[in-house]
Amino acid sequence: SDGKEVRRVDEVPVRVGLDSWFDEARFDFYAQKDGPHYLCVCDLISDGGPAFTYRVEVTETGPDLQLRSAISRVTVPRGNYQPLPLTITRQHFAGPIQLELLGGPAGVTLEPTAVAADASEIVCRLNVDSSVAEGLSTLQIVGRWKDENPDSDRSAVGVATTFPLIDRRLRDKDLIAYALRDDQLQLPPSLTSHIALQVSAPAPFDVELPEEKLLITKYIDGAFPIVTTRTDGFDAPISFAAAGGQIGDEAEERNNIFLRFPKATRETPNVTAAVFNRILTQYGKTRVDLSATAGDNARRVTLNRTFELEVKSAFTPSFEPLEPAGDPPKTTLPKATLEIEPGGTAQFQILANRVPLFNGSLTLTLTPISGFQCPDQLEIPADQPHVDVAVKADPETRPGRYNIRFVTRGLVGKYEEEVRGPNITITIKKPEPEKSS
Secondary structure (H helix, E strand, O other), X not given: OOOOOOOOOOOEEEEEOOEEEEEOOOOXXXXXXXXXXXXXXXXXXXXXXXXXXXXOOOOOOOOEEEEEEOOOEEEEEOOEEEEEEEXXXXXXXXXXXXXXXXXXXXXXXXXXXXXXXXXXXXXXXEEEOOOOOOEEEEEXXXXXXXXXXXXXXXXXXXXXXXXXXXXXXXXXXXXXXXXXXXXXXXOOHHHHOOEEEEEEOOOOEEEEOOOOEEEEXXXXXXXXXXXXXXXXXXXXXXXXXXXXXXXXOOOOOOOOEEEEOOOEOOOOOEEEEEEEXXXXXXXXXXXXXXXXXXXXXXXXXXXXXXXXXXXXXXXXXXXXXXXXXXXOOOOOOOOOEEEEOOOOEEEEEEEOOEOOOOOOOEEEEEOOOOOEEOOOEEEEOOOOOXXXXXXXXXOOOXXXXXXXXXXXXXEEOOEEEEEEEEEEEEEEOOXXXXXXX
């Protein structure tokens, strides 16, 4: 009421997959003092008129649960399943969430129905029993949270929203969508809160992934097994494709990971995909959607499965202190900290922490630091898990904290990989005063 501006917001960016746009302004506000507060809505360039209308929704801050489904429509053969990835956003609360499937015919189930307290993503299975009739229906996925405190009535409910594509999606050479109209971005809840389910005839084949995770490094190619089964009399080849994260077409050099799939046949039902990555591959984890497709007379059947792809360094060296023989372990200091007196020696190990795909040697280069004596370079030989290191402080080194930094390099595949670390903190203590006799 005194005219002081306490908060100003504009449109907020929204991103779904490769699509991004700006949504209407929204924000959380916490009043810092009692009394009237006023909300002013205006056009950014001071335009306006009778045709300009704003709708403002104000709700009291409380637990808020938002679910988003990665798919808006799915076809599931009778007696089979398809993956249903969900993204979970919690606001003003923490804890496990229970999922419930609403709508759809009897015999359609969702598993799992429990989301761990620390999970922000989950891949569920939408199962269709063999007794379910073929046809089209819609369903909803509802998430519920209830405070475990019996004296609290705090709770949150959220319905999984989707992003059904109404307009045809066009992209430019940089993979940016440019053909989405405003009405595509402002769909009504009757579309965005439901998932379309098509139950089809049983599939003549099935596909499973023996491994739920695939670990690769930047410079070493990997492999991923796929297992298929067939019904009697089905002889068509099964082809595969993968999408997600950094995975792209082999012909598009902008993508850093691509897979080559042999076709699965009756003679070779189990195949192994070859995974290739280019040197610009980024570290991280991502979900990969794998599709298996085969022709069955006049129809084409596609089954989807998911796995987690992790790209990480071939080695992640770490520090492990070594205590002098007979001394009890010191647990009061942080793991990457050692404490010695001037003129003392800090002894520790550097662990290679290689991934299973790599067993080569590593070279560690010490960043020069005055007041300490240590070899300029160390080596962790191939197949050896660690190297012992001794760093001696000069007697004149002043008390304080000193950071010992290493740069670790190793030849991985055809290229040298460099990791900055490990870093060790050495604390020089003040010398103990000499006791008088």
